[in-house]
Amino acid sequence: MEKFLAQWMPVDASEHGPYLDRLSANVHWLMLLLFVGWGLYFVYALWRFNAKRNPRADYHGVRSHFSSYTEAGVAVIEVILLVGFSIPMWYRWTHVPPPSSNPLEMRIVAEQFAWNVQYPGPDGVFGKRDVKLVTSSNPLGLDLKDPNAKDDIVTLNDLHLEVNRPVIIHVTSKDVIHSFKLPVMRVETDAIPGMEIAIHFTPVMTNETKEERDKWEIACAQLCGLGHYRMRGQMFVHTKEHFKQWLAAAPPAQTSIGGS
Amino acid sequence: MDAHASAGHAELEIPYNVHPRPDTGLYNGKLGVWLFLASEVMLFGALFSSLILLRTGAESWPRGYEFLNVKLATFNTFILILSSVTVVMAWSHLRLGDLKKGRIYISATVLCALIFLTAKAFEYSHEFQEGRFPKTNNFLAIYFTMTGLHGLHILGGVIVFLYFLGPGAKMWAKEPERYTNRIEIVGLYWHFVDLVWIFLFPILYLM
Amino acid sequence: MALRRQIRVGSQWMYADEAHKALREALRVMEDEKAAEGHGGHHQSFIRRYVFSTDHKWIGIQYGFTALLFLLLGFCLMILMRLQLGWPGQAFSIMKVLGESRAPGGVLLPEAYNQLGAMHGTIMIFLGIVPLAVGAFGNYLVPLQIGAPDMAFPKLNMASYWCYFPGGLIMLASFLAPGGTAQSGWTSYPPLSVIASQGQTWWLIGMVFLITSSLLGSVNFIVTIIQLRAKGLTYMRFPFFVHAQFVTSFLLLLAFPPLEAAAVLQLMDRIAGTSFFLPSGLVVSGQALANAGGGNPLLWQHLFWFLAHPEVYVLILPAMGIVAEIIANNTRKPLWGYKSMVFATVFLGFMSFVVWAHHMFLTGMGTTISAFFQTTTMIISIPSVIILSSLFISLWGGSIRFNTPMLFALAFLPMFGIGGLTGLPLGLAASDIHLHDTYYVIGHFHYVVAPGTIFAMFAGIYYWFPKATGRKLNDFWGKVHFWVSFVCINGIFFPMFAQGLAGVSRRLYDGGMQYAHAKEIASQTNPFMSICAIGLLAAQVPFILNFFYNAIAAAMGRRDEGLGSNPWQATTMEWTATTSPPLAHGNFEVLPMVYRGPYEYSVPGETAEYIPQNMPLAEPAPRGGSLLPATAVAMREN
């Protein structure tokens, strides 16, 4: 079933992804079982009890408790899926990895209709933001007087990650609700103004060499206005060295914003 | 509209319009108003929940007693409680067959309601003069929304009472029991509106 | 006690003494009418009779007619959207109906696409299905099925329609608002909806009217069902449809007010400049917003989904009720597991108030809360499984007639099955991560509402059309309607699951062509789906013609000769205690009495193939409740 569904699903490039896909496959097994089971019964019953074949109905019909067993069966399977898979996975999904795992942290600030990415830079601390400072060249309103802000790296629609290193992304929005979605990572969360939601995952594949490079993208899943359909960002998962190179080459906010 | 319906054509006989159905113990209108009040509970319940959510999420929350007119509101609370009493009196006199006293008490209820609304209007205009508008902050936003909605409920009650004082009272001649029932129903609604205020007053003015 | 004799009057069985009373009453009414005509035709004026009518049957017809027109409109908006989705950016001359500002040169603009989407959702749900399922079917049938002379509050009933109608007009008028109509989805999430153009205000006002209408209606239904049910009609003798309407009314009564509150708050945000849903520090198009801030956008979502989840059961329960009636009738046997179906329905109603946040798993929800809502969501799937299983098992041992209503009712089962089953991966938060807000969700709920509810509505129309008009819809064209619709509708919605698995987001103006991960599947499937949508539209033509031809003929007084008042040989009271179409006033000659369960078909030991609910038991009633032989023989000839 996993393979069957994978036929349509994008590649699965994160550590937790296969678990989600596994769960999805299990649920689809249950669905298929019920659908085929009842479907065969349905077709047979329609044929067998056609008025021509069965001119007089039987008042009582089925006397067994077969259906109670199937209903109980469905309930049991649902409990297993719920307790065995979904809830534990959610627990993992919402518990951010400890600093000891050296996670890569960043902040995503959505706006109509783009994704601003803010890396804390070498000091590992996000710079202050202030809405009053927002300009077209400083879309985040980064306060360059704050020393923590100067070394931050700000990009637009351009997300760079390192393979096999946990990522923590703080997702928020400047204006309306968007939804930050990385289909290949099986990651999605709403970007809600006034709230910062932390999500995390670990990419386990790079897209450096793959021709698929541009299929790895950031999608917006929540209606956010007329440009919703084209609110697209790029995602790159680098090897360790390449990520370092990229980081070294990326201009700090000091020059990218302050320069203008 | 009722007036024309009688001639020539038999009105539909809806059972249990006036007398209770034995197995439920209720006449239609009474069950209806209970259901309507259930939906009102959900309406105000949603607003109260919103208030709680906004308040717990807020960094700072203005205290109503610091600038709202608590004295006037306390007075208003008593007025409304009084009106709840008068409406019960109206109903019990009607049950005894005394339309005249019934009317007097209905009028007293209306009077209370009008006093309440006047006091409220006074409060509102004072807030506006002081530059406090719904958009000033979320406390005032919810204050004006909830008291405004409550005021509309009072106004609605006034209109219904006035109707039963005026054209609606014709029903008394033919169907006194039905008329009495109607006052009972409006009375139930009126108690509910009072009750909402009893919640609103401490939450907005005192806490 | 002396044996009371029973005689047959028309299609109804009554005691002789009651019949005598009825006859006297009938004579009196006829005298009255004659007298009235003598006085220069003092009948109800046209307006009171056809516009501001208080007769539940006519109000039901008003509702039905209006709702069908809105459904058609919602569908037409969708056809424009499907054209754009199938062939993004192409010019279509039909698009020009939207005007130069929305579709310059026949090319739809993104903002116009969003307007169509929001209005398609709103119209279909609030102006189409709910008024049709509850306002029309409920209004027309519930009083007849429970043996009541009318709704408990006829004037309130009229008021309910006359809140619905202007609500609909306001929604339509919003297309003319500057900046166009609402464009933030049917869910109207703030802040987007708060900063949207004026059409959103109209949408909110329209919603307030629609909510009021539903509230008035639901109070009326509940009182009617509790108070006006006929003597002997205990709860466990209700036709299943009545139970479905009963629970639906409670959902409407209790779930709509929070949305009303939410609508008021959003109106305040839009008009009075408050910030209920606006957090501090918003920057819109580079400008800091002047609002005070401090609000919470999620507050709206909670209030909205607290309504909207029960609302989806409002869309499905009446449909299940209709399907159950038609299946019992056309299998010629009682519903299997009737009692468990009833309890499942009530349980479903309760549970539907505690699952709402499964629409909000991805709004930063913690483990405990998500565990709660996942669990309730899994629990709520069980009563649906019970109802569906019972309907499936009801087929066993039946003597199934495949007429048009039955075809639609049967198709409902697997279609709802697909829709319901695809709700499961959405209900588990972990598998919802990848599927949330994709076409998988669109596929899920359309399977429930389109080949589900809409098919049930069609089934109901074909089934009860003779009740309302005295004419049957043409069966051949009905079958054409069914088969073409069935094929096309699956062609539209099934590929959506593949799109959803591929991660294609919903509400995309170009169906995903901007996104590399979506482009391939979108370009492969969208044109095909759109062609199917056009096919579906074409399939409605025979229905619409069939409907109007027969409706007009009926209005001109042409009845189907020989149809009788019980063309489907049914047992429930709308068919057996009164004529088709029913009497104008008061529904019945005398208020009927109920003696038995709703589906007494093929009762063992009886010669009669079916026994109406209002057929008296032989007296003194033997334990099994068998009829006098002479009565039974008389029944057969009908």
Ligand code: HEA
């Ligand atoms: C009538 C409408 C209706 C109904 C009945 C349902 C029923 C269910 N819905 Fe659905 N739902 C919607 C309408 C409906 N839904 C709509 C409109 C939305 C989207 C709103 C929006 O965002 O715009 C939505 C969205 C939605 C979501 C949010 C998805 C997301 O945004 O990410 C979820 C998540 O839990 C969900 C779950 C369920 C579940 C578990 C059921 C269960 O009740 C289903 C139970 C049924 C079964 C389990 C079937 C049992 C069948 C068998 C046993 C027999 C099978 C045999 C054969 C088929 C032969 N629904």
Ligand code: HEA
């Ligand atoms: C009850 C609800 C309902 C119904 C029935 C439908 C029916 C249909 N819907 Fe819709 N839809 C929604 C509710 C509904 N929809 C909602 C809530 C959304 C989300 C909106 C949002 O994103 O905010 C949506 C979104 C939606 C989308 C996604 C748009 C997007 O995300 O960008 C699509 C895409 O194909 C779609 C297609 C269709 C189609 C082809 C039908 C067809 O099945 C239509 C079939 C219709 C008929 C068959 C009409 C029959 C009527 C007659 C024949 C009338 C006869 C008249 C007389 C006799 C007088 N719908």
Ligand code: CUA
């Ligand atoms: Cu941003 Cu959709």
Ligand SMILES: [Cu+2]
């Ligand atoms: Cu739901």
